[in-house]
Amino acid sequence: MTVSDTLPAGFALAGAVLLVVAAVRRRDLSSVIRTHDLLPAFLVRLAPLFGPAEGLAGAAVLAGWLTGEVRLLRLAAAAVALWYLALAAYLAVLLRRRGGVPCGCLDETSPVSPAKVGRAVLLALATAPLVAGWPPVPGGAGARMLACGLAAFVAGIVITAGKLADLRGTSAAHGQ
Numbered sequence: 001m002t003v004s005d006t007l008p009a010g011f012a013l014a015g016a017v018l019l020v021v022a023a024v025r026r027r028d029l030s031s032v033i034r035t036h037d038l039l040p041a042f043l044v045r046l047a048p049l050f051g052p053a054e055g056l057a058g059a060a061v062l063a064g065w066l067t068g069e070v071r072l073l074r075l076a077a078a079a080v081a082l083w084y085l086a087l088a089a090y091l092a093v094l095l096r097r098r099g100g101v102p103c104g105c106l107d108e109t110s111p112v113s114p115a116k117v118g119r120a121v122l123l124a125l126a127t128a129p130l131v132a133g134w135p136p137v138p139g140g141a142g143a144r145m146l147a148c149g150l151a152a153f154v155a156g157i158v159i160t161a162g163k164l165a166d167l168r169g170t171s172a173a174h175g176q
Helices: 003-025 029-036 041-067 070-098 114-131 141-167
Strands: none
Touching (some): 003 114, 003 141, 029 041, 041 070, 041 141, 070 114
């Protein structure tokens, strides 16, 4: 596996890592979704399944990559890419209708923002090539683990950048 394959793999897998992190970190996505008041009642009743479903999809991408199971990887990557597209659309509507309410992305408190909509679109675009088989899954377990390590690092940067973006403007309110 070359650098030209490792970097895209790290970015593509970062979306899967973020879904697993979100599923583990959030406590109650259902109450956040109910508060948004955007979805029809039958989907709100399914909201307790959303967190585990996204975590499972992300874990399936990582498992497919780590084991070299290309069919599992492609199917799970398609689910993750579609999940991020749906999330981007949902967040865009939420931002337009409700403003800066908590989005429920990685926790129950961070507000929806144009940056979060953009992040969801970028993660969908980063994951989509896995559906087509690019970058190819390397034969060596070490190379596959290296790409997962890079994905965890990229996910950490995405989380940190999101937290910093949420802080924007907070010091001005305190006269600093």
